[in-house]
């Protein structure tokens with residue numbers, strides 16, 4: 001069984017998990033638990049890896065809803081009728097149905113899982129630098145409010161393994177874009193002395209600031225796993241390896257969390 005990182009802050013309302021690169025059958029650059037078909041890995045290896053993760057969490061793969069990630073700020077509300085489908089043009093999924101699993105894939109980008117235990121409702125979001133700069137996490141929260149009446153102060157969030165401030169070096173254009181996003185969230189980034197722009201960015205810290213600006217209490221936000229680039233034994237990292245696998249972030253509402 002592959003080892004999985006649990007987002008305990010979202011329990012017991014949801015089952016929320018992040019995979020590592022361990023416990024699969026893929027070889028070479030994809031060793032071993034690559035879960036994305038879009039990477040160039042052997043499809044039969046990815047299929048076996050997905051079966052292993054599904055078996056270890058007791059999930060049925062035909063209940064999975066995925067996105068064809070485009071690094072944009074769009075999210076979609078889905079229900080049981082979307083089970084088994086891949087939605088195009090969005091990087092985040094929201095649902096109030098306990099009958100589907102939501103999944104996003106990442107290798108450095110930030111996988112974000114959210115639970116509104118009051119409604120209840122959940123979300124899974126893929127946030128790279130573009131999505132973060134474009135505010136995909138605040139957009140997902142807004143959409144949760146519109147669709148489900150979610151109040152930010154009750155939302156619980158888990159930020160999965162992602163490239164850390166230790167390793168994520170950015171050029172001037174990306175630094176300017178992310179600095180604007182950070183200022184909009186009321187938490188300017190810290191550039192090195194003698195410089196106007198940050199050279200390294202902690203995307204998870206920026207997303208934390210965005211969540212706080214939306215009204216999510218900081219103590220409701222947990223980071224699960226460390227820096228993907230620092231841990232080649234544990235995580236895939238696009239920045240480190242370029243051709244590599246993807247980890248998954250998966251979430252499902254627990255039946256017992258439903259009110260009716």
Ligand SMILES: [Zn+2]
Pocket residue numbers: 163164165166167168227228229230
């Ligand atoms: Zn690092």
